[in-house]
Amino acid sequence: MTKKRYYEDAYLQTFQAGIISRGKEADGTSYVVLDQTAFYPTGGGQPSDLGYIADVAVVDVEEVDGEIRHRLAAPLADEIVEVTGTIDWERRxxxxxxxxxxxxxxxxxxxxxxxxxxxxxxxxxxxxxxxxxxxxxxxxxxxxxxxxxxxxxxxxxxxxxxxxxxxxxxxxxxxxxxxxxxxxxxxxxxxxxxxxxxxxxxxxxxxxxxxxxxxxxxxxxxxxxxxxxxxxxxxxxQKQTVIKELTRLLAAQEFELPAQITRLLAERKELEYQIGEFKSLQLEQEARELLNTAVPVRSYLVVKQVFANRTIQELQKLAQLICTQNPAAIALLAGTGAKTQLVFSRGTDVKLAMNALLKETLVLIDGKGGGSLTTAQGGGESQKPADELLVHASGLIETSEE
Structure with missing residues (x-):
């Protein structure tokens, strides 16, 4: 059991000690127990000291069953019985x-x-x-x-x-x-x-x-x-460096920064709103153009389209707009990238279940997804070209029973 402990001299940085015992933790980390130590073990909300014992890094120190274990980056040679301990003083x-x-x-x-x-x-x-x-x-x-x-x-x-x-x-x-x-x-x-x-x-x-x-x-x-x-x-x-950079970027004095940043945030919010409105108008126009390419399948108008680098949220919004503009429409949209994403949606005059249609299509790529009778989404690995998946789904619409 360790006799002399860390708290006897908080300023002690180097000390001599004898090795009482050695061992290995469950994870294989080697440790030594010394007859006296200046290393503080973890406890009371304070982390342990670090440093060196016989030029081997001490990676952790903990008191276990009354003995202070100095866990090491590597085991000490068996012939070493007396050691010099050095505390990382800056940390201490x-x-x-x-x-x-x-x-x-x-x-x-x-x-x-x-x-x-x-x-x-x-x-x-x-x-x-x-x-x-x-x-x-x-x-x-x-x-x-x-x-x-x-x-x-x-x-x-x-x-x-x-x-x-x-x-x-x-x-x-x-x-x-x-x-x-x-x-x-x-x-x-x-x-x-x-x-x-x-x-x-x-x-x-x-x-x-x-x-x-x-x-x-x-x-x-x-x-x-x-x-x-x-x-x-x-x-x-650190804070002074940030403040100086902000005063430079905003061409403002330090006391003016809060008001300047508040103004910029308000302007950004307004711009985000305007961009959102513009994107909505773009999607509405895109939905109208896609409806012009719709193919009649039974009594429905089926829109099939593959997109690159479109988010699932954009695909969902676009499918919704297509089906809102024409209640007899079915939107079969796909997004390509690391994975293939599918969004199927229907208008109010369509009785086919979109979640069932999606499930039968995702089988081709071992995909997963879900949704409701009116809208469903899912995806999987790009094992087949996305346009083939949409052709398959269109074929299922043609042969399905309502």
């Missing part, structure tokens, strides 16, 4: 900033609006906490964010240590510990006392800026998304 420090920022922000939410944190997740890009309130306004969030950043600017001491029962009872804990022994308290001077096993810096100033990005409802609570420190700097830089 980022996690220290985000996790401690979470402590500060959670304490601020609790203190100012009495909304304790009920869940925490440290992601690759952002961090989230779920707070016990369904009523978070922009004004409340701003006040909380300001207090959190004030605590950062005051550069308060952060301590992490194990406490006994007497010390624990005297502390104003934000939440009770989830364990009954080896209780470790992370304390932010005169602000927050929290049971936690994670990695944290020595002072709040190292957390850097805490910035709330947004929030949403989540199972009766509110999920708050935020970033801290270097992540906040990167986020600001």
């Amino acid at each position: 420090f980022d996690h220290m900033q985000q996790h401690t920022g979470q402590h500060i922000l959670s304490a601020a939410f609790d203190e100012l609006i009495e909304a304790p944190t009920v869940a925490f997740h440290l992601g690759r890009e952002t961090v989230t906490i779920d707070i016990a309130t369904s009523d978070l306004s922009a004004e409340k969030a701003q006040v909380v964010e300001r207090l959190a950043n004030q605590i950062v600017l005051e550069n308060r001491d952060i301590t992490a240590r194990f406490v006994d029962e007497a010390e624990l009872a005297a502390m104003p804990l934000r939440k009770p510990p989830t364990v009954t022994e080896n209780i470790r308290i992370v304390a932010i001077d005169r602000f927050d006392y929290n049971p936690c096993g994670g990695t944290h810096p020595a002072r709040t100033g190292e957390v850097g800026m805490i910035k709330i990005l947004g929030w949403e409802k989540a199972k009766g609570n509110t999920r708050v998304e935020f970033v801290c420190g270097l992540r906040a700097l990167a986020s600001f830089g």
